[in-house]
Amino acid sequence: MTVYDTVITAKHVCDPSIDFFGPATIGIKEGRIEYFDAEPTPTVEAKNNVHYETEIVCPGFIDLHVHVYEWVTNFGVAPDKAGIYSGATTIVDQGSSGPWTVGGFHEFIKKQATTDVRCFVSANLAGALMGGMEGTTLHGPQMTRVEEIVKAYERYPHMICGIKSHGESGGLSHWDTEVLEQAIEAGERCGIPLYVHTGELFPVDDANRPPLESVVQKALDVLRPGDVVAHVYSNMPDGVVGQAKTVPPWVKAAFERGIKFDIGYGINFSYRIARLMLEQGFPPSTISSDIHGDFNAYHDLSLLDYSLAGAFNRLLALGLPMAEAVKCLTYSPARILKSEGEIGTLSVGSVADITVLESHSLDHELSDAEGESITLSDAWIPSQVFKDGTSHQTDRICFLT
Numbered sequence: 001m002t003v004y005d006t007v008i009t010a011k012h013v014c015d016p017s018i019d020f021f022g023p024a025t026i027g028i029k030e031g032r033i034e035y036f037d038a039e040p041t042p043t044v045e046a047k048n049n050v051h052y053e054t055e056i057v058c059p060g061f062i063d064l065h066v067h068v069y070e071w072v073t074n075f076g077v078a079p080d081k082a083g084i085y086s087g088a089t090t091i092v093d094q095g096s097s098g099p100w101t102v103g104g105f106h107e108f109i110k111k112q113a114t115t116d117v118r119c120f121v122s123a124n125l126a127g128a129l130m131g132g133m134e135g136t137t138l139h140g141p142q143m144t145r146v147e148e149i150v151k152a153y154e155r156y157p158h159m160i161c162g163i164k165s166h167g168e169s170g171g172l173s174h175w176d177t178e179v180l181e182q183a184i185e186a187g188e189r190c191g192i193p194l195y196v197h198t199g200e201l202f203p204v205d206d207a208n209r210p211p212l213e214s215v216v217q218k219a220l221d222v223l224r225p226g227d228v229v230a231h232v233y234s235n236m237p238d239g240v241v242g243q244a245k246t247v248p249p250w251v252k253a254a255f256e257r258g259i260k261f262d263i264g265y266g267i268n269f270s271y272r273i274a275r276l277m278l279e280q281g282f283p284p285s286t287i288s289s290d291i292h293g294d295f296n297a298y299h300d301l302s303l304l305d306y307s308l309a310g311a312f313n314r315l316l317a318l319g320l321p322m323a324e325a326v327k328c329l330t331y332s333p334a335r336i337l338k339s340e341g342e343i344g345t346l347s348v349g350s351v352a353d354i355t356v357l358e359s360h361s362l363d364h365e366l367s368d369a370e371g372e373s374i375t376l377s378d379a380w381i382p383s384q385v386f387k388d389g390t391s392h393q394t395d396r397i398c399f400l401t
């Protein structure tokens with residue numbers, strides 16, 4: 001009889017990859033899930049038994065948008081802080097490194113972390129550096145080379161899962177969609193998706209400022225099915241919904257074409273926009289945090305912005321069902337990373353990455369970028385993760401920011 005390293009029995013297991021929500025037993029051996037049964041089965045033997053009565057046991061959460069290139073970018077946080085200590089077993093850095101700086105990211109960030117660290121490499125050569133706001137210097141076509149992106153991907157195919165680019169007023173005013181098109185050419189050659197920031201970011205050339213509603217439309221026009229658009233519920237005037245009162249037709253068409261829309265919780269998240277899109281049938285494809293330190297200071301992490309649990313609980317408060325929200329953090333991002341057999345699932349043979357959610361009664365006001373508050377009486381906080389079968393307590397500080 002097999003003796004497992006750890007056997008988890010739980011009353012509430014949620015695995016959207018197999019449409020499962022109910023009691024189950026999970027057996028872990030040598031860092032992999034080797035047993036899954038939809039009944040708590042006391043006959044399974046283990047060196048270590050864990051039981052959860054009220055918690056929800058999920059596949060390990062995948063945060064598709066973090067910033068963890070500490071010290072190279074001024075706003076990067078420590079990878080395990082954004083990862084296992086926040087309840088995510090896999091994190092994806094969005095564009096902090098570029099083809100010329102991704103080697104350091106591999107050696108000094110990925111290799112040092114317990115969390116599974118991946119990245120979308122920036123389309124521009126250097127990555128985000130000091131906040132990346134020197135848009136016209138750092139992010140223009142003169143700093144973008146398809147060949148270098150392909151070379152970086154060939155060096156780190158297991159870490160680089162996509163390419164980060166931008167579809168916002170500043171870039172479009174200077175170089176239209178030229179950088180985006182180069183990123184797509186590189187994406188085609190590597191067989192990987194793009195992750196596209198929306199909402200004004202770089203300095204705008206006012207003489208060439210594109211009409212607000214044309215910005216996302218232009219970006220969507222060049223994107224392919226499987227590419228990901230960020231900050232879907234942001235209130236930026238040049239964002240996905242922008243100033244429209246209904247979901248714009250080009251956004252509907254993009255959803256239908258298979259373009260993915262990520263929360264990228266971040267700075268401009270708006271309940272108003274979220275409600276508008278949810279009510280019209282446009283739930284997010286994925287939920288991510290955009291966790292980072294202070295953009296405007298040098299390595300000031302005293303104000304940690306945007307936790308994954310904060311994003312997740314806001315979506316629950318807006319009415320997204322638990323199983324759908326968990327899918328946005330597990331199976332759906334795993335598919336974007338082309339790792340759906342390995343992570344984001346509890347199926348037998350997958351990596352033993354698990355996130356445990358604990359219910360907390362609290363009267364907590366959750367605000368958004370427009371100053372609107374929702375009072376949350378119950379929050380689901382990641383209390384523990386298993387990474388490759390090893391248990392870690394999370395760090396609950398700042399969890400609902």
Ligand SMILES: [Zn+2]
Pocket residue numbers: 065066067094266290
């Ligand atoms: Zn970001």
